[in-house]
Amino acid sequence: MPGSITSENIEDLALGAAILGAGGGGDPYLGKLMVRKALAGGGNIALLAPYELPDDALVIPTAMIGAPTVMMEKIPSGDEAYRALRTLEEHLGRRAFATMPIEAGGLNSTIPLVVAAKAGIPVVDADGMGRAFPELQMGTFHIYGLQGSPMAIHDERGDSCLINCADNYMLEHICRGITVRMGGVAYIAGYPMTGRQVKELAIPSTLSMGVNLGRAIRVRSRDRDPVDSVIEVTGNSIYGRAIALFRGKIVDLERETAGGFIKGKATIRGVEACQGSTLEVQFQNENLIAIIDGQIAASVPDLISFLDAETGHPITIEGLRNGFRVTVLGIPTPEIMRSTAALAVWGPRCFGYDIDFRPLELIHPTYYR
């Protein structure tokens, strides 16, 4: 798809990015409004595939950090992330050739588009997480050795900081602390890298994947299950064909907010072919483990996403309600997200589960044969 992002693509991206959010990442709605505002004067945003970047181009990823729900009360002006980019550019003494998402799932897929529209630079069709994750260092940039510092952080009042840290864990720690002081939500520009590094470290085609997923849901054909359309899109992507793990009705929800994370589980009673079975999805900001009748059916980093069984629309963890009829999808992740180094940062054990990651293709060999 690389070429450009239009207003129509933004609508689709907001829908599709929520699937890649795997239950988290925040609702892309506010981000969508910000991009629409930035594009109000007409024009599109140039979208570049990583291979199209010059090796020496400076690419600065941008993102929102903190709790997406706080944004509803602390409405952003829309240029916070852009100002963070400018702050970092001044510090580096170079203008960015392009920006890109750190995280493709949820709200953060849209922030770089706002920045690109304001700065008049392209956005790279790639990111560092391939989905949503709760912490900054949970990304291929960190996993494969890139320093997140220097990082600029801005809030909607105009406060800003420039952070230099010895390692990415400290960067996450300090950045999170500043975000709390800034009121729970802030905007960052960090992990500055060259085009060469983008090609090697980033997960390609994730923005266009969000757009394609959203289009599959929006352009519904009368005789086709929208979930089937979503599955078809995943099959023709760098992810891998999604599997409908379960269809059922939410019968129990346990959600508690602890230490800035939503933790808990959803219990789904099977209908149709899943009649008589029970699915339990355990989450910590994102859906992490799916267990059907005591057997692990999917685990992080493979994506586990709830879709409305009728419309195919994604449902975030905050949006889950008892009685909802849902289809739960498992989406295999690209290979770059499944290496030993990557699993040491976002495998099941990193979230306190005493299990090893098993790819969906091995858990469901018949489906993937």
Place this chain on the structure above:
Amino acid sequence: MLVNSLAYVQATTEALDHVLGLSVCVVDQSLRVLAATGKLQPLSGTQLAPGTPHAHVQDRHCSLVIGTPRRHQLCAECQGRDGCKVTAELYSPIAGVDQVYGSVSLAAFSQREREYLLSRQSQLLALLGFLGTAFIAASRQSSMQAAREGLEMQFQEALNLSPSAMLALDREGTVVAANDIARSIVGTRGHLIGMAICDVIPGLSFAALVSSRSFRAEVPAEGRDGTLFIRARPVIQHGRVEGAVLAVDQKPDGFAGAMDNPTSGLLTFDDIKGTSDVLQQVKERARRVAGTTATVLLVGESGTGKEMFARAIHAESPRRGGPFVAINCAAIPESLLESEVFGYDAGAFTGARRGGKPGRFELANGGTLFLDEIGDMSLTLQAKFLRVLEERKVERVGGTTTVPVDVRIIAATNRNLEELVAAGKFREDLYYRLNVVPLVLPPLRDRKEDLYVLIEHYLKKYRLALGKEPKRFSAAAINALFAYDWPGNIRELANTIEYVMNLETGPVVEVDGLPAWLVRNCQREKPAPAGLPARRGQNPVAGISLKELEQDALRLALNEYGWTTEGKRAAARALGISLATLYRRLKQGNLDDRAIAN
């Protein structure tokens, strides 16, 4: 219709007689006595005359009370009037909303019975009304049961006609119907009916089967060589999965014949990877033409997936249940091509099989015939071919009769047919006959953005197949992969990724981990003289089988001369083997289209 539930009618009338102490008689629409009890029993099975009270109540849709038999006007013409011992009678029609099915009567034969009958006539008439309704319901149920049994028999016969093993499952995933082939293919001893599908085909779950509207999978055949190809469709009624129907076919491992059974046509458009606009457009056109019977001409460089497109068109056409037969016009020696395509009769030539052999045209009857490398067909054969396409009839070599064939043609070529026509090497009339719907498949260099999806697809495929660790590419390797022109297109890309997955030991593939020819070509250096690709850190030939060396030599030669037909011809010449042998070796080494497709 009441006769459908005769046993029920007779048992009920007996019970009624027993309870009321009155004789009961049930008559159907044609005035035949279906059941009669007590003193009326001799009437059972007889035919009543028109004009009798039963005929009267059926005609008028009303009940009737006869308190003074023999003197009643309806008794006037009764032949048994003089000997009649009946003292009172009640008649009631057995009627539905708009139809009369018969009538029922109660008869008293003594004064006491008469008083009982007449004093309770309204209750007894109501009872007869209910009885009639019950008879109608029972009859309808019997009719439905009979219709259902008929449908089940038709369904079973339909299953038996199928060349595939067929299984029907209920909503629990239990087998409720199967044909004989199912028993032999899935190798189940005993009775299939009633078994859970996961027990019939281990590793196959019902939930997975009904997870999509068109399920496809391959599973190893339990306890024997080969693979089971499974196609399934869920049966959905009012939004609920009520069951599923499966077709199962067995293919022995290592099956490499050019003639395929319908089951190997499992490829669909979903298997053709890439999101570029140029590919999406040609896929969309192919999808639209799939539903028609139009002849399709696929034009594209070697390795662009022409056979995949042909298979996908077949799989989405109304002929999907028929055979998909592929023939490579460049791979079969000219002398054999004619008998291969058209078949031969007994005694057609020395060595001809006794009884003759059907050609690919006949084998493709009811399905699709895929003619690859059509531009390499000789002029003589083209003439014969054109006649078959025009007449839709085949005459076997050495035969005297013609056989009608119903075949959809998909032809493919990587050559410019218009130029061949201009040069007099391809018949113009055949060109126009084939070029009904031309589809031009884009080369990989024109859709570089698809490289990400394709590379990832093959990384996953070979990693899972080889049980290796996931790999990623260094920036320099990515630059090399995107700078390369991919003359062998997707086939070459698949081979490159397989090469990398086999030989790279670390998690990151650097430029020197890529095949040497690729790096050489993208650096625009003159190719080095032919030799064996070095396996890094090893003696180049130590521990490598002859077959591997041969495959390496083939790959190297094709990368030197190109993966086009011309390139293959030159490569075969350079290797000192015939073109047909080269194709055969490519197939043996899975270096052909089908390897990429899977």
